[in-house]
Amino acid sequence: PLDGRSFQTWEVVSKTDWGGIDTDLCRHEYGSIQPNDLYVWVCPTCWYAATSTSFNEKVDDADKQKLLGALKPMTELKKVSDQDNIPGWVKYDLLAQTFRLLGKQERHIAEAYLRASWSARQNGADPLNDFDELQELRDSYALNITPFDFIRSKSNQEKYGGNRTFYDLEKVKRLETDLAKGKYSKKSDNLLVRYIIAQIYRKHGVNDEASKWLIQLQKEAGHNSVIDAAVTKGLKSIEIETSFQKKAVEAYTRAIGNGDFPEWELAVQLF
Numbered sequence: 001p002l003d004g005r006s007f008q009t010w011e012v013v014s015k016t017d018w019g020g021i022d023t024d025l026c027r028h029e030y031g032s033i034q035p036n037d038l039y040v041w042v043c044p045t046c047w048y049a050a051t052s053t054s055f056n057e058k059v060d061d062a063d064k065q066k067l068l069g070a071l072k073p074m075t076e077l078k079k080v081s082d083q084d085n086i087p088g089w090v091k092y093d094l095l096a097q098t099f100r101l102l103g104k105q106e107r108h109i110a111e112a113y114l115r116a117s118w119s120a121r122q123n124g125a126d127p128l129n130d131f132d133e134l135q136e137l138r139d140s141y142a143l144n145i146t147p148f149d150f151i152r153s154k155s156n157q158e159k160y161g162g163n164r165t166f167y168d169l170e171k172v173k174r175l176e177t178d179l180a181k182g183k184y185s186k187k188s189d190n191l192l193v194r195y196i197i198a199q200i201y202r203k204h205g206v207n208d209e210a211s212k213w214l215i216q217l218q219k220e221a222g223h224n225s226v227i228d229a230a231v232t233k234g235l236k237s238i239e240i241e242t243s244f245q246k247k248a249v250e251a252y253t254r255a256i257g258n259g260d261f262p263e264w265e266l267a268v269q270l271f
Contacts, residue, residue, distance in 0.1 A: 001059045002048040002067055009083040010038045011052055018147035020165030022204050026118040028164070030147050032129065034122040036115060037088030040095050044081045047071035049094035066101045088119030089240055096247075107260040110251035117244035124237020125203035126230045134192045141171050143196070165204050172200045187223070195227050202234050211238055 012035045019028025029035060041055045042048070048067060050057070059067070074093050077086060096112035128134050138144050150156055150164060160166040175197050184190040198213035214234050221228045255261060 001056060002043060002064060003046040005043050005045045007044055007083070009041050009052075012038050016147070018150075018164065020168060020204065021163055022165050024114070024118075024205060026121060026205060028122065028203070030164075032127075034119075036118050036122060037091065039115070040088075040091045040112075042083065042086055042091045042094055044077075044083070044086070045079050047073055047094050049091060049098045051095070063102055067098065070101055071097050088123065089116040089244060092116035092119060093244075096251075105260045106251050106255035106258055110248050110255050113244050113248035113251055117241045117248060120237045120241035120244060121202070121205050124234050124241070125199050126233060127199060127203075128195075128226065128230060131192075131226060133188070134196065137189065137192055138196060141175060143168065143171055143200075168200050169204060169206070172197050175200075191217070191220075191223055191227060195230065198231070198234065202238070205241070207238050207242065210234065214238075 015027075015035045016029060017027045018030035019034075021027050027036070039052055040049055041052055046068060048059075048071065071094055073086075074090050075087065077090070092112045092115045096109045096116070099109045099112060127138075135144065150167070151162060156162065156167060160170075175193055178184065179190070179193055179197070184193045194213055194217055198210055198217060201207070201210035201213065214231050217227065217231045218235065221231070
C-alpha cells in the first residue's frame with residue numbers, strides 16, 4: 001500500500017501454545033516454526049511494516065510522505081530480501097518505527113518492541129534438532145515429549161497447569177543436579193548436557209542463567225563447531241532481546257502515563 005510493490009509472504013492460519021508460555025507471555029509452538037515472526041509483514045523495498053491483519057489497508061498521501069524514505073532496518077538488508085530473510089526482531093522494529101511515524105499510541109509501539117524481544121529469544125535458542133547425540137540426551141529426560149503425551153498426562157496438568165515452560169524449567173534443574181553429581185564425566189556428553197541447559201534457559205528467557213552457561217561454553221570453544229556456533233548465536237540474541245525489553249518497558253511506561261490502556265486491559269497486560 002505504500003510503494004506498490006508486490007511480494008509473497010506467510011500468513012498464520014492456526015497456532016497452539018504447545019511449546020509453553022513464558023512469564024512475559026511469550027508463546028512457543030512445539031515445532032521449529034514460531035508464528036510470532038509471521039504476524040508482521042515488511043515490504044522489501046520501502047520497509048513499510050504492518051501486522052498481517054492490517055497490511056493491505058490504504059495509506060493516505062500524507063502518511064506516505066511521512067514514511068517513504070524514513071524507515072531504516074536495524075541490519076543491512078538487500079532490497080530484494082525475501083520475508084524469510086528478514087529477522088523477526090528487525091520486522092518488529094520496523095513496525096515500531098512505522099507506528100511512531102504515524103503517531104500511533106505508545107501501547108502499540110510497546111507491544112512491537114515486546115514481540116521483537118520474543119523474536120530474538122525464539123531465534124537465539126537453537127535446539128539443534130539434527131544433532132542426534134544431543135537429541136538422545138534430551139529424550140532421556142523426556143524433553144522431547146510430544147504435545148499429545150504431555151497434555152494427556154494428568155500429573156503434568158496438575159503440576160504445571162499444562163504449561164510446557166514450567167515443565168522444561170523443572171527438567172533443567174534435574175540436568176544441573178545430575179551434572180553436579182558427576183554423572184556426565186565424558187567430555188562429549190558433558191558438553192552436550194551443558195548446552196541443553198543453556199538452550200532451555202535461553203528458550204524461556206531466563207537470561208541470567210542462560211548467559212552463565214553460554215559464557216562458560218564459549219570459553220571452551222573448539223570441541224564442537226556446531227555447539228560453538230549455537231553458543232555465539234545465543235549470546236548475541238540475549239543482547240538483542242535485552243535491548244528490546246528496555247525499549248518495551250520505556251514505551252509501556254509512557255503508554256501508562258498517557259492513559260493509553262483501559263483499566264481492565266492494563267491489568268491483563270501486567271498480570
